[in-house]
Amino acid sequence: MTSRTTAEWQAADARHFLHPFTDFKDLAKKGSRIIKKAENIYLWDSEGHKILDAMSGLWCVNMGYGQQPLIDAAAQQMKELPFYNAFFQTSTTPAIELAEVLAEVAPPHFQHVFFTSSGSEGNDTVVRMVRRYWDVLGQPNRQVIIGRINGYHGSTMAGASLGGMSGMHAQGGLPIPDITHIDQPHWYELGGSQSRDEFGITAARWLEDKILAVGPDRVAAFIGEPVQGAGGVIVPPATYWPEIQRICDKYGILLVSDEVICGFGRTGNWFGCETMGSKPDLMTFAKGVTSGYIPLGGVMVGERIAKVLIEQGGEFNHGFTYSGHPTACAVALANIRLMREQDVVRKVREELGPHLAQRFAELAKHPLVGEVQTCGMMGAVQLVKDKATRKAFDSALEVGMVCRTHCFNNGLIMRAVGDRMIVAPPLVMTVAQIDEMADLIQKVLDLTLAELN
Ligand code: PLP
Numbered sequence: 001m002t003s004r005t006t007a008e009w010q011a012a013d014a015r016h017f018l019h020p021f022t023d024f025k026d027l028a029k030k031g032s033r034i035i036k037k038a039e040n041i042y043l044w045d046s047e048g049h050k051i052l053d054a055m056s057g058l059w060c061v062n063m064g065y066g067q068q069p070l071i072d073a074a075a076q077q078m079k080e081l082p083f084y085n086a087f088f089q090t091s092t093t094p095a096i097e098l099a100e101v102l103a104e105v106a107p108p109h110f111q112h113v114f115f116t117s118s119g120s121e122g123n124d125t126v127v128r129m130v131r132r133y134w135d136v137l138g139q140p141n142r143q144v145i146i147g148r149i150n151g152y153h154g155s156t157m158a159g160a161s162l163g164g165m166s167g168m169h170a171q172g173g174l175p176i177p178d179i180t181h182i183d184q185p186h187w188y189e190l191g192g193s194q195s196r197d198e199f200g201i202t203a204a205r206w207l208e209d210k211i212l213a214v215g216p217d218r219v220a221a222f223i224g225e226p227v228q229g230a231g232g233v234i235v236p237p238a239t240y241w242p243e244i245q246r247i248c249d250k251y252g253i254l255l256v257s258d259e260v261i262c263g264f265g266r267t268g269n270w271f272g273c274e275t276m277g278s279k280p281d282l283m284t285f286a287k288g289v290t291s292g293y294i295p296l297g298g299v300m301v302g303e304r305i306a307k308v309l310i311e312q313g314g315e316f317n318h319g320f321t322y323s324g325h326p327t328a329c330a331v332a333l334a335n336i337r338l339m340r341e342q343d344v345v346r347k348v349r350e351e352l353g354p355h356l357a358q359r360f361a362e363l364a365k366h367p368l369v370g371e372v373q374t375c376g377m378m379g380a381v382q383l384v385k386d387k388a389t390r391k392a393f394d395s396a397l398e399v400g401m402v403c404r405t406h407c408f409n410n411g412l413i414m415r416a417v418g419d420r421m422i423v424a425p426p427l428v429m430t431v432a433q434i435d436e437m438a439d440l441i442q443k444v445l446d447l448t449l450a451e452l453n
Contacts, residue, residue, distance in 0.1 A: 006031075006034055006046040006047055007031075009032075009034045009046060010031035010032055010034065013031075013032045013034070014027065014028035014031070014032075019032070020155070033045055033046075033408070034046035038053070038061075038065035038066065039065050039066045040064045040065060040066060040426075040428070041053055041064055041065070041425060041426045041428070041429055041433060042065075043065075043413070049411060050411055051408075051411050051412065051413055052411060052412050052413065052433075052436065052437055052440060053065075053413050053425070053426070054412060054413055054414050054423040054424070054425045054437050055413050055414065055415055055422075055423065055424055055425070056292070056424055056425060056426045056427075057292045058287070058292070059229055059260075059261045059266075059287055059288075059424045060286075060287035060288055060290075060291060060292030061291050061292045061293075061426055062264055062265060062266065062287075062288040062291045062292075062339075062344075062426055062427045062428075063291040063335060063338055063339065063344070063426065063427065063428055064291075064426040064428040064429075067291065067293075067335075067338065069334045069337070069338055070290070070291065070293045070331050070334045070335055070338070071293075072334070073330045073331050073333065073334035074293065074294060074327055074330065074331050076330070077094060077326055077327045077330035077331075078327055081326050082326070082327055083325060083326060083327065084326060085321060085323075085324075086115070086319075086323050086324040087319065091324070092324065092326040092329070093326075094326045094327075094329035094330040094333060095115065095324035095325075095326060095329045097329070097333055098113075098329040098332050098333050098336075099112075099113045099115075101333060101336055102298075102300060105270045105336065106270065106271060106283065106300050107271065107273070107274060107279065109279070109302045109303045109304075110283065110300040110301065110302050110303075111303060111306065112300070112301040112306040112310075113298050113299065113300050113301065114129070114298055114299045114301060114323070115296070115297070115298040115320075115322075115323045115324040115325070115329070116286075116296075116297040116298050116299070116320055116322075116323060117295045117296060117297055117320060117322045117323075117325065117328070118154070118286055118295055118297045119153070119154050119159070119258070119260035119284060119285075119286035119287065119297050120153070120154025120155050120156040120159035120297075121154075121156065121159075121297055121320060122154075122260065122284035122285065122286055122297040122298055122299050123153045123154050123156070123158060123159040123162055123223075123258065123284050124154075124156050124157075124158040124159060125284075125298075125299050125318060126162075126221075126223065126256055126282055126284055126299055127145060127158045127162070127179075128316075128318045129282065129299065129301070129305065129309070129316070129318075130145060130220045130221045130254055130256070130282070130305075131143055131220060132309065132313065132316060133220075133254070133305050133308055133309065134220050136308050136309065136312050136313050137308060139217070141217060141218055142217065142218060142219065142220040143178040143218065143220055144178045144179070144180060144214050144218050144219045144220055145162060145178065145179050145180075145219075145220055145221045145222070145223060145256075146179075146180055146181065146182060146207065146210055146211070146214075146219065146221070146222045146223070147161075147162040147163060147164055147179060147180075147181050147182075147222075147223050147224070148164050148181055148182055148183065148184050148224055148228075149164035149166075149181050149182070149183050149184055150164050150165065150184045150186070150228060150231040150232075150234075151163050151164045151165075151181075151184065151223075151224060151225060151228060151231060151258075152165060152225070152228070152229065152230035152231055153223065153225075153258055153260075153284075154260075155168070157172070157174065157176055158176060158179075160172075160174050160175075161174045161175030161176045161179045162175075162179060162223055164181045164184070165230075180210065180214065182206040182207055182209075182210050183203065183206055184203070184228060184231065184234060185199070185200060185203035185204070185234070185236035185237060185240045186228075186231075186232075186234045187199045187200075187236075187237055188370065188371050188382060188390060190203070196237040196238075196239075197237055197238065197239045198239075199237055200236060200237030200238065200239030200240035200243065201239050201240075201243050203236070203237075203240055204239070204240050204241075204243035204244045204247060205243070205247070207222055207244060207247050207248075208247045208250075208251075211247070211251050211253065216251045216253075219251065219253050220253070220254060221253060221254035221255070221256050221281075221282075222244065222248055222253055222254075222255055222256065223256040223257075223258060224244070224256075224257070224258065225257075225258045225259075225260075225261065225262060225272070226241070226257060226259070226262045226267065226271075226272025226273055226275065226276045226278075227261070227262055227267065227272060227276075227375050227378060229260075229261035229262070229378070229424070230261075230417070231417065232380055232417035232418065232420040232422060233373060233375075233378050233379060233380035233417075233420070233422040233423075233424070234373070234380070235373040235374070235375045235380075236276070238277075240276075241273070241276035241277050241278040242277050242278070244278065245277070245278045245279060254281045254282065254304075254305070255278060255279070255280040255281055255282075256280055256281065256282045256283070256284070257271070257272065257273040257278065257280035257282070257283045257284075258283075258284045259271050259272055259273070259283045259284060259285045259300075260284055260285060260286045260287055260297070261287060261288075261378075261424065262275075263283065263285040263287075263288055263289070264285070264287075264288030264289055264336075264339070265288065265339060265344050265345040265348050265376070265377075265427050266288060266348070266376050266377055266378060266424065266427070267348075267353075267375050267376035267377075267378070268345065268348045268349030268350075268353045268375075268376035268377075269345060269349065270345055271283060275375065275376065280302065281302040281304050281305055282299055282300065282301060282302060282305065283299065283300040283302075284297070284298075284299050285297060285298055285299075285300065286298070289332045289335065289336075290328060290331045290332045290335050291335050293331050293335070294327065294328045294331045295322075295328060296325065296328035296329065296331070296332055339427075342428070344427050344428065347427075348376045348377050348427050349376065351431070352376075352377055352427070352429060352431070352434065353374070353375075353376040353377055355431050355434050356374050356376075356377060356379055356434055356438075357374045357379075359434060359435065359438035360372040360373075360374050360379050360381070360438070362438070362442075363381055363438065363441060363442060363445065366442070366445045366446075366449075367387070367449060368383045368384070368399075368445055368448060368449050368452075369381055369382065369383065369384070369387070369445065370382040370383070370384030370387050370390055377424065377425055377426075377427050377429070378422070378423065378424040379422065379423045379424075380420050380421070380422045380423075381420070381421045381422075381441065381445070382419065382420050382421075383399050383400065383403065383419040383420070383421065383445075383448070384419070392419060393419055395418070397452070399419045399448065399452065400416030400417070400418055400419040400420065400421060401416055402448050402451055402452070403416060403421055403444055403445070403448040404416040404421070406444040406447040406448055406451075407421075407440075407444050410440060410443060410444055410447070411440070412437070412440040412441070412444065414441070414444075421441070423437065423441075425437060
């Protein structure tokens with residue numbers, strides 16, 4: 001690798017590299033922050049600044065940086081068999097073994113997996129598989145999939161359509177046909193005078209209203225993230241998912257849990273649906289399956305769908321060059337082995353998650369903070385103008401971005417979703433590192449308040 005100054009890297013970056021979800025012109029003006037190396041939960045930029053990565057990369061580096069077993073697994077598999085495909089009735093041993101291990105860690109009705117390279121491809125697979133399922137059952141009219149406003153399911157045509165991000169729909173003529181949305185279970189914004197639990201039922205019943213509006217015999221599936229991640233770590237009321245499950249069961253509609261963020265321990269169970277009390281028919285996963293060391297995603301297929309597709313489905317005309325990529329699968333196997341050896345999921349549930357919740361509860365006392373929410377190792381801090389009335393800041397003030405800039409300048413990576421500051425730190429954090437992160441958040445909140453006054 002060439003040795004260049006930060007300014008030289010930034011100039012080359014601006015000349016050639018179009019970044020995801022980025023205003024290219026604006027970035028060229030400001031210059032990227034160049035990340036050079038990482039260890040455990042810390043990053044270092046090209047100027048030598050040390051940064052606590054409270055977002056685990058992009059919700060993925062769950063086991064932290066520098067994990068030798070993952071590095072070794074990739075190197076060894078690359079030497080032995082870097083790639084072979086799973087088309088034409090061939091298979092590879094890491095893919096077979098990973099499918100077995102996934103069937104062990106997932107809820108017991110998941111015994112099959114379809115591999116992809118990303119969460120978006122996983123959700124595209126969901127659309128095709130759900131529609132195929134109903135076709136095979138002789139109900140081809142069941143095409144409609146219901147997602148949620150402010151849900152995020154990726155950036156491919158189908159993924160972005162399932163998601164409910166208006167900015168994404170505005171570009172490229174989305175959503176694709178037969179995908180529709182209901183509002184999100186965001187009590188702080190939409191709950192009004194209802195208690196959280198009452199609102200959870202209200203929000204779930206929007207699904208029933210939508211099913212009746214579309215026509216129950218046309219609805220194929222409902223998809224949601226157990227906890228909305230990119231939408232702002234919106235933890236639904238405890239009543240929400242059980243009611244969603246009841247409604248799906250009542251109308252025979254498939255339930256899809258997008259576990260791309262919540263899967264692999266993030267919420268204190270292997271999958272977020274276990275924390276939220278639902279029993280989905282499909283689960284999309286990616287990110288944490290390899291701790292982000294190498295791209296891998298997929299769909300866990302529950303017995304209801306697997307039985308139909310296997311016994312009656314014939315050829316499923318769908319797949320990717322890298323479905324079951326042996327090197328990616330070898331890394332995932334090493335990652336899951338490490339998670340089990342270190343008892344990470346239990347630690348998140350019993351030690352780390354509760355400590356994060358306690359520290360966030362203290363942050364709730366800050367004058368800028370309207371509410372905090374946590375679930376396992378994810379958390380949100382909602383910044384508001386008026387705590388008592390839940391009144392938001394004028395969006396032109398971009399208070400979230402002000403706070404994010406203070407984070408950057410103080411060695412902390414947090415994400416701003418509007419005025420909601422969010423974290424999803426590595427699951428290997430120590431209690432002392434959670435304290436270090438919470439102290440930094442306290443500091444950036446103080447700096448943000450001082451700047452606003
Ligand atoms: N689903 C959820 C819940 C996500 O958060 C993401 C990415 O953040 C995706 C799907 C898309 O995954 P990818 O970026 O790997 O395509």
